[in-house]
Amino acid sequence: MQVVRRxxxxxxxxxxxxxxxxxxLLSGGPLQQAGYDDxxxxxxxxxxxxxxxxVDGVVGPETYRALDEARWQLGDRSLSYAVNHPxxxxxxxxLQQRLLEMGFDPGRCDGRFGPQTAAALREFQRNVGLLTDGILGPTTLGALQRLRRTVTGGSASERREEEQLLRGSSAPAGRRVVLDPGHGGDDLGACAHNLAEADVAYDLATRMEGRLGALGIDTLLTxxxxxxxxxxDRARFANDxxxxxxxxLHTDAALSVHPSGVATYYYGATLRDRHVRSVVGERLATLIQRELVARTDLLDCRIHPKAWTLLRLxxxxxxxxxxxYVTSMGDARRLSDPEFRDTVAEAxxxxxxxxxxxxDHDIPTGQFRMPALTG
Ligand SMILES: [Zn+2]
Structure with a gap:
C-alpha cells in the first residue's frame, strides 16, 4: 500500500x-467526514x-497492518491454525497470553496463530475435557475465561471446583473410555511368580469393561x-x-523381591522452565490411587507426572x-486372586x-458400590 499522511x-x-x-483513539462518529487531519x-x-x-504520524504498511490486527478482541471471531493464511x-x-499464564506453551506471544499455538490450545482443551480440535470457538473460549479467573490467583480447591463446573451436569453415561492393557502378543511384559503382566493387564481391562458398560460408558480396548x-499406535487409536x-493398565517389576505397591501416573513435563501437566489427568490419577489404596492393602506408591509417549500423545x-509388582511375593499372591482383580477393577x-x-454428589472414598454388579 502507499503511505497515507496528513x-x-x-x-x-x-x-x-x-x-x-x-x-x-479518535473521537467523532462516522458522520464527521474529515480527511487525514491533525x-x-x-x-x-x-x-x-x-x-x-x-512514531512518524503517517500510515505505512507496518502501521496499517498493526491497526488491522488491533481491531480484533478475543471472542470476535473463531480462531484456528490456518496453514496458508494464519x-x-x-x-x-x-489467547497466547492466557495459555501462557495457565502453564501451556503457545510459543512466542506474537499475535500469530501458528502450529505451536494450536498445539497449546489442544493441550488446554484436552486438560478440561473438551473436543481437542485446536479451534477457539465459543465453547473453548468460555472454558478459557472461566478457568483463567481461578488459575491466576485462585486456590487449588477453587480450581478443582472450576473443573467440576466446566463438566457441568456431565454424567458417566454416554462417555467413552479407552482401556489400554499394557504389552500383549509376544511382549509378555514383566513375568514372575507364574504371572505375566500382559495377561494380568488384559484380564483387568475385561473386568473393567463390563462394569463400565453397566454404567452406560462406551468402552474400547487398545x-x-x-x-x-x-x-x-495406542495413542492414535484413542485419539481417533x-x-x-x-x-x-500395567504391573510393575523390580530386580529385587522387596519393592511392592501401586502407583498412578499422569501427563506432566517441564518445558523450558515451565511445568505443564494435565489437570484432569492428575485429578483422575489422584482418584484412582485413592480408591485403590482404600480398597486394597497394596502399598501406596503415590501419583507421579510422566511424559511417557502414551501420556504425551x-x-x-x-x-x-x-x-x-509381579516380582513381589505379596503383590503376586494378590494379583493371582480373581477376587482381588475384581476389587482393583471396581476401584x-x-x-x-x-x-x-x-x-455435591461426592461419596466417601472406598464406598462406591454398583448394586447391579455386587450380586
Ligand atoms: Zn508394563
Whole structure:
C-alpha cells in the first residue's frame, strides 16, 4: 500500500479513521467526514507509541497492518491454525497470553496463530475435557475465561471446583473410555511368580469393561488378547475414537523381591522452565490411587507426572496405573486372586465415576458400590 499522511483523503483515510475511533483513539462518529487531519495524525502517533512502532504520524504498511490486527478482541471471531493464511491479531496475542499464564506453551506471544499455538490450545482443551480440535470457538473460549479467573490467583480447591463446573451436569453415561492393557502378543511384559503382566493387564481391562458398560460408558480396548500395538499406535487409536479418558493398565517389576505397591501416573513435563501437566489427568490419577489404596492393602506408591509417549500423545486425559509388582511375593499372591482383580477393577471404575460426578454428589472414598454388579 502507499503511505497515507496528513492532507490525504479518500476511502483508505475513512477506514483508518474508523479503526482509530474503534480503538478509542479518535473521537467523532462516522458522520464527521474529515480527511487525514491533525487529530488523525495525533491519534496515529499515540497508536504507534503504544505499539512500539516508529512514531512518524503517517500510515505505512507496518502501521496499517498493526491497526488491522488491533481491531480484533478475543471472542470476535473463531480462531484456528490456518496453514496458508494464519490468523493474526490482538485476539491471538490475548489467547497466547492466557495459555501462557495457565502453564501451556503457545510459543512466542506474537499475535500469530501458528502450529505451536494450536498445539497449546489442544493441550488446554484436552486438560478440561473438551473436543481437542485446536479451534477457539465459543465453547473453548468460555472454558478459557472461566478457568483463567481461578488459575491466576485462585486456590487449588477453587480450581478443582472450576473443573467440576466446566463438566457441568456431565454424567458417566454416554462417555467413552479407552482401556489400554499394557504389552500383549509376544511382549509378555514383566513375568514372575507364574504371572505375566500382559495377561494380568488384559484380564483387568475385561473386568473393567463390563462394569463400565453397566454404567452406560462406551468402552474400547487398545488391543485384543494376543496383539501388541506400540504406544504411538495406542495413542492414535484413542485419539481417533474421540474418547473422554484413557486408562492404561500395567504391573510393575523390580530386580529385587522387596519393592511392592501401586502407583498412578499422569501427563506432566517441564518445558523450558515451565511445568505443564494435565489437570484432569492428575485429578483422575489422584482418584484412582485413592480408591485403590482404600480398597486394597497394596502399598501406596503415590501419583507421579510422566511424559511417557502414551501420556504425551493422547489428546484426552490419560493415566497409567501400575497395580503391584509381579516380582513381589505379596503383590503376586494378590494379583493371582480373581477376587482381588475384581476389587482393583471396581476401584478404578469408581474413580472414573467419581471424576464425572458433580462436586455435591461426592461419596466417601472406598464406598462406591454398583448394586447391579455386587450380586
Ligand atoms: Zn508394563
Amino acid at each position: 492532507g490525504d483523503d479518500g476511502p483508505v483515510v475513512s477506514e483508518i479513521r474508523d479503526k482509530l475511533a474503534r480503538l478509542g 487529530a488523525v495524525e495525533q491519534a496515529v502517533r499515540a497508536f504507534q507509541q503504544a505499539r512500539g512502532l516508529r 490468523y493474526v491479531g490482538d485476539d491471538v496475542a490475548a 488391543r485384543g488378547p494376543d496383539s501388541a500395538p506400540d504406544d504411538e 475414537t474421540g474418547a473422554d479418558l484413557l486408562v492404561s 493422547t489428546r484426552m486425559p490419560a493415566v497409567r496405573v501400575d497395580v503391584g 478404578i471404575v469408581a474413580a472414573i465415576q467419581r471424576l464425572f460426578l458433580p462436586a
